[in-house]
Amino acid sequence: MKISKEVKTGILVVSGIVLFIFGFNYLKGKNLFVSTDVYYTEFDYNALNKSSPITVNGNVVGKIQDIIYDYQTGKTRVSFSVNAALKFSKNSVVKMYETGLMGGNGLAILINNEGKQAKPGDILPSEVELGLVTTLTKNFSGLSDNLDSTLKSTDTLMLSINRLINDNSDAGLKRTMEELNHTLKSFKKTSNSVNAVISNNDKNISEILAKFKTISADLAVLTTDLKDANVGTTVENLNNTLNKLNTILVTIDKGDGTLGKLLKEEGLYNNLEGATKEMEELLRDIKLHPKRYFRILSKKEIPYQKEETK
Template sequence: MFKVSNETKVGILAAVSIAMLILGFNLLKGKSLFSKTKKIYAIYSQVNGLQPSNPVQVNGLVVGNVSNLEIMDKNAGKILVELRITKKIDIPQNSVARIASDLLGTKSVQIDFGNANAYLEDGDTIYAAVDGSITDALKEQLSPLVKKLEGTLGSVDSVLLTVNSIFDPSTKGNLREAIAHLNTTMNNFTRTSASLNSMLDPQHGNVKATFDNLESLTANLKNNNDKINAILGNAEKTTAALANGQLDKTLLELQQMATRLNETIAKLNSTDGSIGLMLNDKKVYNNLQNSLNSLNKLLEDLRVNPKRYVHFSLFGKKAKVQPIPSDTAKTL
C-alpha cells in the first residue's frame, strides 16, 4: 500500500494554506477568482477617502467593488481607480462614475447610466465625477445667508451710527431712564400676570372660590325659595295691615298717653299733692321716718315684752319688764 510521507503531508498542507490565504485576501479586497469580471477605469482629481473594496452601485444595487487605486503623477493630481464589475450588465459609454458618501461617511462609486447605444468593454475608461461632501453642501447653503447677515450687520451699524449722531448725551440718558422704567413696568406686568394666573387657577384660584361661593349662595336661595316667598308674603300682609289699620289713631293715642305721663311727672315734682309733698318736702319725709322708727320700736317691744300688752296669770304675779334690744344698744 502507498504510504504518504510526513514531508509530503506538510507540503500539501502548506500549499492549501497558501491558496486559502490568497483566496481570502482577494475576497477581502472584493476580488473573486472563480467569477468572470470586467475591469473599467476612472480618473479622479480627488477620491474623498475612497478605499479598495468600497462598493460600486447602479441604482442602489451593488454590481462590483473598487479593486485598486494608483497615483498617475508625482503631485497626486490624478488618481486612477480600478473598478471591478462582477454583475453581467451593459454600461453605456457616456455613463458617469461618481464618488458619493452616505450620512455615516461610507464611500461608494455610483454609476449613472447614459443613453449611448455603445457599451464599455473590459479595460475602458468611464467618465468620473465627485459629489460634494456634507460640509461643502452646508457651505453652499450658508454662503447666501452669511452674505445677507453681513449686509444686515452693515445696515444695523449704519443705523447705530445715525442714532449716535442724532441723540445727544441728555437724550441718551432720558432714553436709558425710559428703558429702565419700561423694564420696571414689564416686571410689574409680569407680577400682575402671575397674580391673575393664580387668581384664575381652576383648582385653587380666588375666582374659582368666588364662583363656588356664588354657586352655594344660589343653591341656598333655590333651596329656601319657599321660605323666602313666605317671608315676603308675611311682610306684604304686615304692610297691608298697617296700611289698612287705624295707624293715625294709634299714634294719636300714644301722643295723648305721653302727654298724660308728662302731666303726672309734673304733679309728682310739684308740692300740691300728697305724693308730691312726700317726694319734695323734707319735713314730711322726716316725720314719716320718725313714725316708722316708732312703729319698729313698738313691734320690737311687743316681741320682747308681750305680757305688757296681753296679761294672763293664774296667781296674779306681774311679769318683769325687759328692755328692748334697740334701747340697750343705744345705752351701751
Template sequence: MKISNETKVGALTAIAIVILILGFNFLKGRNLADRSDKIYAEFPSVEGLQVSNPVFIKGLQVGKVYAMKEKDENLSGVIVTISLNKRVNIPKNSLATIGSELLGTSSVKINMGNSPTYIQDGDTLSTMKTLGLADKLQSSLDPTLAKVNKTLESLDLVLHNLNSTLDPNTKNNLQSIIANLTNSSKSLEKLLDAQTGMLAKTLANTESVTGNLAKNNDKINATVDNLEKATGKLANAKFDEAVASLQSTMAKLEATVDKVNSNQSSLGALLNDRKLYDQLLQTNRSLTTLLDDLRMHPKRYVNISVFGKKDKKGPLMSPIYDSTSTKQGNQ
C-alpha cells in the first residue's frame, strides 16, 4: 500500500503540534506524564513570582507554580495554583509565603504546621505576608536613624551649653591655643620637609651605589667565578695525602736525628766519640807532615840522578804549618 504525500505531511504536522504542546507545557512547569495534585494559595501580592517558579518545603523542591490569576476584578488578591510533584503530607495549618533571594528568583515556601489532618487535592493553603529585601533594610535602618538623630540633638545641646558657658577670655585662650597649634604644625611641616630632603639624598646615594653595582655586574660575576674555581681546586686538593706524607718524612727525619745523636751509627760515633776525633786529628796532622816532607825533600823518597848527592837531612817531625799549634815546624 502506497502512502500519499498528503498523508505524510498531515501526520508530520500532527506530530509537530503534539511535540509543541508538550514542550510548551513542560516549559510552563506542567508535567503531562505524571499525575500531580494541585493546591491553591491566595496572596495579596505576588511581585517577582512567575509561573514555573519552584515550591520548597524545608529547602526541598516539592512542586512548581502552575498558574496565577486575579481573585476578582478589583484585584484584591492573586490566587496561585501549586502543582505538587512529590507525595508529601502537608498539615492543614501550614502557611505559604513568597520568598525572594538577593540575586535569585522568587519562590513559594511552605512552612509546615502541626495539624493531624493534611491538605488534599484542591484545598487552599493559608498564607502569610513576608517582608521584602527593601522592607527588611528599611526596618533595620529606621531604629538606627532614630538613634543618630537623638545623638545629633544631644551634641547640638552640648555645644550650645559650652558656647554659653565660656567667657570671652576663655575663648581668646582657645583661639591662641589653636593659633599655636597652627604654628607648631607649620614648624613640623618644615622639619618633615628637611627630613624628606635628607631622605631623598640618601635614596639618591643608594641608587648611585646600586647603579655602580649594576655596571660592575660582569666584573663581580667574574670575581665570583674565579673564587669559586679557586675554592673548587682547594676542595679537590689532596690535603690528607700531603699531610700524611709530611708526617712520614718528619718521622724519618726524627729517626735519623736520633741515630746521629746516638753512638750506634758511624756518624753518631764520629760526632760523639772524643777519642776518635783526636785520633782522626792526629792522623790528619801526620799526613800533612808527610806531604810537607815529600815536597821539601823529594830526593829522600825518589832518586832519579845517577851522580846526585844523597840528602842527609833528617825527616820532618811536624808539618810546615801546624794548624793545631801556634809555632812553625822545622823544614
C-alpha cells in the first residue's frame, strides 16, 4: 500500500508540532510524561524565582510554576507543581529557606499527614526560615551592643580606680594609713589569741595526740586479728550450712522423706495414733490380767475380754 505525499507531509507536520511542544516544555522544566499536581502558598514578600526548587527532606520533587502579586491581600502568591505521587495533608507547611551562602532561595514542604489530605489547588500555610547570613548579622548586632555596654562599664570602673589611686591629698593618705594600721592591729590581736589558746592547752593537745596514736595502734592490731581469723571462710561455711538447712526444710515441706511424710500424710498420722491407742490398751490389759499373758503363772488360758468403759 502506497502512502501519498500529502499524508507523509501531514505526518511530518504533526510530528514536528509534537516535538516542538515537548521540547519547549522540557526546556521550561516540565515533563509531559509525569503526572503533576499544582498547589499554592503565600508570602509577605517575594524572594523567589521560577527556577527555585521545591524539596522534601532535601530531595527535589517539583518546580515553581508562577509568582504573582495579589493586589487584594498585598501578598505574593506562589504556585508550584509536585509529583502526583506525593501525598500530604492540608496542615503541611511550605517553608522558604536560603539554599546557600551566595544567595538563592527555595521552598521546602514540611510533610504532615494529620488532618484532611491536600487536593490540587489548595493553598498551604507558609513560613520563612532565617538564613545563616541573617542569623549571624543579628547575633553580631546583639554582640556589638553587649560589647559596647561592657566597655562603658569597664571604663567607669577604671575611672573610679584611677581616682582612688590618684588621691594624693593629706586626708586620703591619712585615712588609708589609719585603715591599714587598724587591720594590722586586728590581725595581731587574733594571732596573740590563737597563741594563748595553744599555750594553755599544750598539755591537753599532747594527751589527745597520744590517745589518738594508741587508738590507731589498737585499730591496726584489730584489723590484723580479723584478717588472720579468716572471717571470710567462716561466713562462707555459715552460708553453706544455712543453704543445707534450707534444702532440708524445703524437702520436709514438700513431704519427701520420713519426717516429711510424717508431717504431711494424714493417713500415716492416723495409723500411728491408732497403734498408740492399741498399745495403750495392751499394756492396760497386761497390768489387769497378767496371768493371761504369762502361762507360767496359770495353766488355764484366760480368754481376752474387752474392758468395759466406765
